[in-house]
């Protein structure tokens with residue numbers, strides 16, 4: 001099946017609205033939200049009012065019906081001023097896209113379109129019991145009449161305690177094996193959801209804390225796809241959009257840190273020599289090396305995002321480029337860390353103060369841990385390189 005109507009490029013007006021929301025709201029709130037670990041709800045509302053939280057949604061469900069190229073560009077621009085909001089945005093668009101791809105018309109009406117498209121979604125997959133193997137759940141849903149009951153202990157969920165809906169991954173009731181997975185859309189107001197406070201090194205505003213679902217009742221109409229379809233949803237729904245979005249946020253963080261470093265090093269002047277920091281060749285070497293790293297990301301991002309659009313248009317699984325997307329995530333995470341460190345080096349004590357540069361340095365560390373962690377991801381890439389299967393679900397697993 002081909003999807004000829006999918007993926008228009010966003011026009012100049014849409015980008016003007018995006019930039020206005022970023023400049024007037026996201027940028028303005030970033031430092032305060034970080035300091036107060038305050039969830040960036042106003043930022044998401046501003047992005048939603050600009051239409052961009054529905055970037056991949058069909059027009060009939062209130063979306064912009066735009067391409068993955070536009071989604072990735074938006075994630076990068078948001079990440080450039082605030083990684084926390086960038087991650088909340090990516091998890092939301094990813095959750096919505098999973099509904100776009102696998103949801104029913106009724107689900108799209110209720111979760112994507114209602115409340116003027118302002119409902120905030122997120123992914124809830126990682127479990128305490130299996131750590132960084134976020135695709136692998138030990139939790140299992142049960143049946144209660146026509147409904148399901150979800151019991152799960154999720155170790156991290158961005159926007160936990162804040163989201164209007166959670167796209168939750170767990171095993172099918174009576175699962176026949178570890179890959180017998182089902183997804184649910186869980187209403188954030190359901191009784192039995194307990195979220196823990198979020199207190200971490202960076203991305204302090206994005207509330208990525210632990211969350212428990214205790215006998216949370218989910219009606220059948222909120223099962224996403226079929227029982228047992230979860231493995232396909234992980235590969236073709238959750239992963240591609242998440243990986244391109246995540247890498248794009250980290251590219252944005254790198255760009256933001258470099259811009260802040262350039263601004264300070266060109267502005268600050270040593271009065272004894274009457275030279276700015278950027279007049280020193282050693283400083284320019286550092287900035288130049290960082291610039292080269294940052295510029296590796298944009299063409300790669302556009303190429304991969306364009307491939308995601310082409311695969312979708314051709315009706316082919318987007319997981320065909322899972323490994324290249326993983327490579328992009330790894331590189332973007334490393335570039336964000338290197339460039340943020342450079343920004344701290346060249347701005348000295350100024351950069352070390354509370355503010356955008358030290359925030360980028362702290363935020364970028366999350367990039368390494370977020371699934372697939374760079375360690376796990378490099379193993380996937382190496383396996384693909386030497387012709388071994390990924391074996392996410394393996395013989396002998398519980």
Ligand SMILES: Cc1cc2nc3c(=O)[nH]c(=O)nc-3n(C[C@H](O)[C@H](O)[C@H](O)COP(=O)(O)OP(=O)(O)OC[C@H]3O[C@@H](n4cnc5c(N)ncnc54)[C@H](O)[C@@H]3O)c2cc1C
Nearest residue numbers: 123124125126131132134156157158208366370371373375
């Ligand atoms: C800021 C932030 C936001 C997040 N948001 C979400 C979210 O919205 N939804 C969600 O579901 N999850 C989310 N996560 C969870 C994330 O995707 C990972 O699943 C989680 O960080 C893994 O936990 P861990 O590092 O404690 O795992 P551990 O498994 O304890 O990993 C510890 C170390 O071991 C390494 N390791 C683990 N397994 C292997 C292996 N097989 N081979 C080699 N090395 C290995 C890891 O790379 C890491 O270095 C988030 C995490 C963070 C930090």
